[in-house]
Amino acid sequence: MESVIRDQIVSFVLESPDNRFPDCEQPYFEEPLIGFAAADDPLFSEYKKVIGPFHLTPREIMKNSYGERAGEAATVICWILPITQSTRESNGREEVMPSRPWALTRAHGEHFNTLLRMRVVEMLRFAGAQAVAPLLSGMWQPVMDPRVGMASTWSERHAAYAAGLGTFSLSDGFITDKGIAHRCGSVITNAVVTPTGRSCSDPWSNCLFFRDGSCGVCIGRCPAGAISRQGHDKEKCKDYAYGEVRSTVGELYGVMETGCGLCQTKVPCESCSPAGTGTGENKPCSS
Ligand code: SF4
Ligand code: SF4
Numbered sequence: 001m002e003s004v005i006r007d008q009i010v011s012f013v014l015e016s017p018d019n020r021f022p023d024c025e026q027p028y029f030e031e032p033l034i035g036f037a038a039a040d041d042p043l044f045s046e047y048k049k050v051i052g053p054f055h056l057t058p059r060e061i062m063k064n065s066y067g068e069r070a071g072e073a074a075t076v077i078c079w080i081l082p083i084t085q086s087t088r089e090s091n092g093r094e095e096v097m098p099s100r101p102w103a104l105t106r107a108h109g110e111h112f113n114t115l116l117r118m119r120v121v122e123m124l125r126f127a128g129a130q131a132v133a134p135l136l137s138g139m140w141q142p143v144m145d146p147r148v149g150m151a152s153t154w155s156e157r158h159a160a161y162a163a164g165l166g167t168f169s170l171s172d173g174f175i176t177d178k179g180i181a182h183r184c185g186s187v188i189t190n191a192v193v194t195p196t197g198r199s200c201s202d203p204w205s206n207c208l209f210f211r212d213g214s215c216g217v218c219i220g221r222c223p224a225g226a227i228s229r230q231g232h233d234k235e236k237c238k239d240y241a242y243g244e245v246r247s248t249v250g251e252l253y254g255v256m257e258t259g260c261g262l263c264q265t266k267v268p269c270e271s272c273s274p275a276g277t278g279t280g281e282n283k284p285c286s287s
Contacts, residue, residue, distance in 0.1 A: 001127075001191055001193055002193045009034055009079055027084060028105045029081035029182075030081075032081050032082070035163030038074070039058035041162050052143065055152075055154065058076050061134050061139055073190060074190050075189050077188075078160045078163035079186070097248055098259055098260050103258035106257050107257040117135060117136055120133070121187055129191040130189060130190045132189075133185070133188075140152060140154050141153050150234045159186040161198075163186075165177075166206055166273070167203050167204050169207040170215075172237075175207055178271060179272050181264040181270055206273045206275050208274055215274070218267050
């Protein structure tokens, strides 16, 4: 089952015409990283403390989606869609507003990510399994929590951490073997797949700042002053990315979800794990 799922996700990303810019044949995303977490991994219960009690477990989402027919949630399938080099480079040249390719990737590329979620669910159901994408389940919603600030009922990045795909960062991003510039997604199923396992030593070990106190390049890349040695100010970031950026270039680019991502480009963790912690076929930056 694992290789079937991997093959389906990879071929959809590489071949789908929806993974293409509207005005050229360039894709939004390169070949994905894929990982699997056990749905009963204690981390998912831990997230109710770390993020908040509102964060759902795979079992809760499966139960809500299938009701009495729900099988036992067994696996959380996670993927990372790395943003292409040319898009990363275009954003890396910017200092105030995101580049047009970056904004189109945030808007249309995320639409492709939604299609990928639907595709994976459809494929699993066709094979006789139960499957649900948390973000499409009707249970996903943003939450404003007094303790952690902006959050949601399901975090794709926390699922990806459980699946061994990377760690968190000073800028609140998620550093994988293919870097921090990506979109991610997940699907819960009752199909059993062996978990990928986590090789990182702690939840921040791919970030140089947390590893040895160095780097901090993302601090200087943020035009909103939303990143400091104390961490990432979600409110400042949101006000800039969804306020100033949107009103300045949204109409020009023809998309309202522009993102920003300046802190994810022209930084050491842009396209690899700079702490030398990369595993598998994707070599860390230092290799
Ligand atoms: S730029 Fe440096 S400090 Fe910032 S997230 Fe990347 S590795 Fe960490
Ligand atoms: S996305 Fe933009 S505003 Fe938000 S932290 Fe990164 S650089 Fe700053």
